[in-house]
Amino acid sequence: MPHRPAYSVTRVAVQLFLIAITFITLAPLVIIWLTSLKTSAELNVDPLALPHHWVFSNFIDAWNTAHLDRYFLNSVLTTLPAVVLVLACASLAGYAFASLTFRGKQQIFALFLLGLMIPSISLIVPLYYTINDIGLLDSRYGLILAETSQALPLAIFIMRAGFRDLPHQLRDAVLVDGGSDLDAFWRVLLPLARPALMSVSVLAFLSVWNSFLLPLLLINSDSLRTMPLGLSYLQGRYASNIVLLAAATSLTSLPPILIYTVLQRQFIKGVVEGALK
Amino acid sequence: MRFSGSRDFRVRAKRVESAEPVASALRIPTRMTTRITITPYLFLLPALAIYGLLVLWPLARLVLLSLQDWNGLTPERRWVGFDNYIVLFADSSFWLAVGHNLQWLGMAAIPILLGLVLAVLLFQARPRGRTTYRVVFFLPYTLPIVLVGIVWKWIYHPVWGPLNAALVAVGLGHLTQGWLGQTNTAFFALVMAANWTGYGFCMVMFLAGLSSIERELYEAAQIDGASPWRQFIHVTLPGLANTTNVVVLIVFIATVRVFDIVYVTTGGGPIDSTEVLGTLIYRETFGTQNVGYGAAISVAMAAIILIVSLVFLKLREQRD
Numbered sequence: 001m002p003h004r005p006a007y008s009v010t011r012v013a014v015q016l017f018l019i020a021i022t023f024i025t026l027a028p029l030v031i032i033w034l035t036s037l038k039t040s041a042e043l044n045v046d047p048l049a050l051p052h053h054w055v056f057s058n059f060i061d062a063w064n065t066a067h068l069d070r071y072f073l074n075s076v077l078t079t080l081p082a083v084v085l086v087l088a089c090a091s092l093a094g095y096a097f098a099s100l101t102f103r104g105k106q107q108i109f110a111l112f113l114l115g116l117m118i119p120s121i122s123l124i125v126p127l128y129y130t131i132n133d134i135g136l137l138d139s140r141y142g143l144i145l146a147e148t149s150q151a152l153p154l155a156i157f158i159m160r161a162g163f164r165d166l167p168h169q170l171r172d173a174v175l176v177d178g179g180s181d182l183d184a185f186w187r188v189l190l191p192l193a194r195p196a197l198m199s200v201s202v203l204a205f206l207s208v209w210n211s212f213l214l215p216l217l218l219i220n221s222d223s224l225r226t227m228p229l230g231l232s233y234l235q236g237r238y239a240s241n242i243v244l245l246a247a248a249t250s251l252t253s254l255p256p257i258l259i260y261t262v263l264q265r266q267f268i269k270g271v272v273e274g275a276l277k
Numbered sequence: 278m279r280f281s282g283s284r285d286f287r288v289r290a291k292r293v294e295s296a297e298p299v300a301s302a303l304r305i306p307t308r309m310t311t312r313i314t315i316t317p318y319l320f321l322l323p324a325l326a327i328y329g330l331l332v333l334w335p336l337a338r339l340v341l342l343s344l345q346d347w348n349g350l351t352p353e354r355r356w357v358g359f360d361n362y363i364v365l366f367a368d369s370s371f372w373l374a375v376g377h378n379l380q381w382l383g384m385a386a387i388p389i390l391l392g393l394v395l396a397v398l399l400f401q402a403r404p405r406g407r408t409t410y411r412v413v414f415f416l417p418y419t420l421p422i423v424l425v426g427i428v429w430k431w432i433y434h435p436v437w438g439p440l441n442a443a444l445v446a447v448g449l450g451h452l453t454q455g456w457l458g459q460t461n462t463a464f465f466a467l468v469m470a471a472n473w474t475g476y477g478f479c480m481v482m483f484l485a486g487l488s489s490i491e492r493e494l495y496e497a498a499q500i501d502g503a504s505p506w507r508q509f510i511h512v513t514l515p516g517l518a519n520t521t522n523v524v525v526l527i528v529f530i531a532t533v534r535v536f537d538i539v540y541v542t543t544g545g546g547p548i549d550s551t552e553v554l555g556t557l558i559y560r561e562t563f564g565t566q567n568v569g570y571g572a573a574i575s576v577a578m579a580a581i582i583l584i585v586s587l588v589f590l591k592l593r594e595q596r597d
Contacts, residue, residue, distance in 0.1 A: 014402050018410050021395065021476075025413055028428050028473070031439050035431075047442040089324040096320035103314075108321065115332050117583045119534035121555045122575035125342060125349070125562050126335035134330075149331035152324055181316050210421035212537045228423040232541050235427065242437065249431075252424050260419045264412045267419060271478065272485045275527055276520075 036247035058247035071230030094159025115153035162196025202270030342572035349568040361573035392479025415477035426541040429470035460550040486520030
């Protein structure tokens with residue numbers, strides 16, 4: 001193909017535009033990372049300058065003194081059980097909605113759909129009192145259950161679609177062989193629904209790991225704070241130690257960035273699917 | 278043609294009540310009918326238990342609370358009927374918050390349009406490094422929104438904020454200001470920070486939409502001699518109608534429910550200039566302890582989302 005000049009001018013313009021957007025996307029994160037490597041004295045001279053000598057003590061202080069280690073552990077101990085619980089509940093329910101016929105199916109499904117449109121901020125008051133009633137205020141279990149309840153509607157929606165896409169003869173074959181629905185679900189259909197399970201895991205991880213409002217509402221003790229809640233708390237506690245705060249912020253950004261880098265394809269696919277379903 | 282079991286069959290078909298009663302009734306052997314009545318509910322039980330207890334039951338309580346006057350602490354509550362709603366409709370701070378949510382929605386057009394432009398560029402122009410660009414642009418969406426708020430609060434900081442430093446560096450020193458600390462700039466600055474997480478999301482949505490448009494449509498347009506611009510107007514945009522519907526609905530819901538980023542940056546201030554429905558609910562409930570009133574605002578918010586969502590779903594159905 002002959003190279004037309006207008007063509008390459010467009011190419012260059014497109015690349016310049018994309019580089020500009022890349023800069024806007026990454027600059028805020030890079031700046032906060034660079035600030036974490038500075039000393040407090042350096043910060044006040046020029047916020048844009050590169051660190052003179054790289055100081056790593058801010059990260060160590062944030063991790064140990066500011067208890068980011070604890071917040072990280074809490075995030076893991078909240079997110080993992082919640083994601084597993086969402087996967088279990090949503091795949092069972094999704095199977096029922098996709099493969100079984102029963103009285104009240106449409107109505108029950110509509111109830112779950114309703115959950116997609118009820119934002120957690122509008123439920124804070126009654127949710128707070130309900131969690132209190134069952135004695136799980138300021139408890140990791142209460143938080144896990146609340147996060148699960150918020151993530152369930154979308155997860156069920158995706159699992160239902162995932163099971164629907166599988167041929168229904170698979171279930172029939174298991175039943176004809178004398179197997180139960182549980183057999184069909186566990187041995188045949190669930191392993192085949194792996195893409196849907198992956199999407200649900202990604203979405204549940206994003207919503208629970210990044211959640212702020214529910215921990216803010218339900219958790220009081222510092223020993224139970226998750227990373228986003230802990231980070232917002234450190235804002236007030238270390239208001240004068242800016243470089244330490246920058247280090248804490250950088251470290252908080254690390255887990256989602258790392259997981260996203262490893263699973264980028266699944267992340268994007270999961271989010272798109274969650275939105276389109 | 279009649280056969281002996283037809284009566285039986287009809288009864289069963291009615292009991293099963295599915296979208297295609299006859300087909301499913303025919304598929305299910307007689308032996309299964311008794312089991313089928315209980316099994317589905319067992320499958321639904323775990324999900325329904327958690328969801329019922331922590332979403333549906335609180336939702337019912339929310340509606341009841343909105344009809345009461347209660348400070349959230351003492352046992353005495355007073356039934357006030359629709360008084361909370363009557364006060365709500367006359368409350369200027371409620372309408373101020375609604376106005377801010379609407380303005381926010383208007384400014385969310387920026388990430389939607391940018392996302393569309395980026396998606397079309399990556400998809401049609403096939404620039405070098407497009408996979409990397411896609412991954413990078415989507416990155417902010419995966420971060421905790423609290424973190425986004427804190428990072429941008431930093432960038433806007435009047436003393437050590439990089440934005441002011443950058444303005445000075447390019448000779449625009451007269452524009453430096455405390456972006457989030459002034460009533461005239463706080464809202465704009467806040468929404469732009471939130472928008473930072475938006476264009477990547479919109480882009481991947483539009484990319485998914487673009488890849489579902491049939492190639493033949495473009496080929497046909499090219500044969501007809503349509504310019505790239507006309508192809509965009511007559512093939513790309515109509516092909517993205519459903520995607521756009523979904524994106525706008527999701528952005529709408531996100532802007533009505535927005536809370537986290539406001540809470541950690543401005544908390545609704547200065548002087549209510551960034552107050553949105555979310556922060557208003559939080560303040561009424563835990564600040565001024567008007568629990569019933571906070572519940573009424575919550576019901577209003579949920580109702581707005583519900584109604585608009587249904588309208589969007591109807592629009593999509595009509596097009597299909």
